[in-house]
Amino acid sequence: METGFRKWIIVVTVVFCCLLELIDTSIVNVALTQMMGNLSATQQEVSWVIASYAIANVIVIPMTGFLAEQFGRKNYYLASVILFTLASMACGQSTTLPELVIFRFIQGVGGGALMATSQAILIDTFPPKQLPLGQALFGMGVIIGPTIGPTLGGYIVENYSWPWIFYVNVPVGILASIFTILFIRDPERIKNAIPRPLRDIDWAGIGLLILGVGSLQYVLEQGETNDWFDDNIIKLFTGLAAVGLIGFVWRELTAKAPIVDLRVLAKSRNLAVGAFLSFVLGFGLFASVFVFPIFTQRILGFSAEQTGWILLPGALASGLMMPIVGRMLMAGVPQKFMLPVGFAIFFGFTFWMGSRISPTAGEHDFFWPLIVRGVGLGLIFMPITTMSLAGLQGRDAGQAAGLTGMIRQLGGSFGVAIVGTYLERSIQNNRVALLPNISLYNTETAQRVQAFTQSFLNKGLALDQAKQAAYAALEGTLMKQVSLITYTEIFYALGFFFLACVPLILLVKRPKVGEKIDLNAAH
Secondary structure, three states: OOOHHHHHHHHHHHHHHHHHHHHOOOHHHHHHHHHHHHHOOOHHHHOHHHHHHHHHHHHHHHHHHHHHHHHOHHHHHHHHHHHHHHHHHHHHHOOOHHHHHHHHHHHHHHHHHHHHHHHHHHHHHOOHHHHHHHHHHHHHHHHHHHHHHHHHHHHHHHHOOOOHHHHOHHHHHHHHHHHHHHHOOOOHHHHOOOOOOHHHOOHHHHHHHHHHHHHHHHHHHHOOOOOHHHOHHHHHHHHHHHHHHHHHHHHHHHOOOOOOOOOHHHHOHHHHHHHHHHHHHHHHHHHHHHHHHHHHHHOOOOOHHHHHHHHHHHHHHHHHHHHHHHHHHHOOOOHHHHHHHHHHHHHHHHHHHHHHOOOOOOHHHHHHHHHHHHHHHHHHHHHHHHHHHOOOOHHHHHHHHHHHHHHHHHHHHHHHHHHHHHHHHHHHHHHHHHHHHOOOOOHHHHHHHHHHHHHHHHOOOOHHHHHHHHHHHHHHHHHHHHHHHHHHHHHHHHHHHHHHHHHHHHHOOOOOOOOOOOHHHHO
């Protein structure tokens, strides 16, 4: 345990590193248009800037426990911070798309270690009585990071140029490297760990993990762009994902020294349930952050920066909830009681948000629903984390943290992929459903076309041009209504998905009467 100045320097270091890693999952999204122009890339090609980072992340996260033991946690963390910082600089310096994609992958390899390792460092830094504060700070990074990415990215893109979304990482990375060298120390169990000889490392497990999880992440990132299973490449990578994941599970359950010990799931029923709920959390967190900016920017005409500022109060509400939830856990309130409340609140957010979707909606219409979302996520994150890791020690805790981190990341990828696909395809289906209501033989439609035509005539267009413009305006009105229906359906579907997962909480083992949650046992 650390005290005084050293403790808070460590806290600042790891929380900022965690924030950097998560901000970089979403900050690039708002700069893609600029990148397409500067790098002469198509939208499909530039999407690899996002996909390469996500693929590297999801491969490295489950291996963090093994790598920390193999090289020492401080050394591994320092190397990851340096790699992330250098790759960020290289991304900003890139002049071609292949360069940028390669350096983004390297950045993802460095960033993948930061979140899980930061959590472990915070747990070792705080004494048991103060551990809820450490968990709260980590939770703030997890919830706030993906949310403020578009805000920061939008501000940078509108006032500077896209390379600066990478350059902003460099000074923080340099400071984090210096503070890591000066202040972070390995706990005794890590210092005394004996590295595995190269011949005893689970190379087959590493290979199958890269093949399975990497291929799955590729399918999720590129599926919608490539029209899913109508594309032979997507079919190929789906097959590789199936082979890799099945082989990986078999290998890790039978190997003497697996790279990721899946047997830890059998040791704790709560971990197995918590892993699935981490998937649900990632799904809801990333899907809602993904769909809301698309709605506000495409339909309401908000800027990326404006959308980010709308999202920020809800993210701060999540952060404020963390220490409150931590105190409740320490007081003995069971996660089994807190989780349904959090899920119900998130369900309420989705229906409140769905009811606020309209063509005249303004910033004030979304403030309180997003605050409710933040409160709900705050009640979900910490109970899932403590439930999953409580009672596990040493290597098992490291393996469990890596597994839940990977599964949360995959949940986010599934959420974005499914919502993105539903958005594109449902818009077409809803358009077909509404078309029969529009006919020039319909009095209301004819009046609307006439009003549009007169408006364009008043602007100086010729009669034929005014009629064509009127039909285009009618099509625009139709598509706006179709989009509003589709976004409402998406929020309702997210709510029902969360509600459907509540019965799984019944499987959570409840602590004995009077037993308090020992958050320190999570490591």
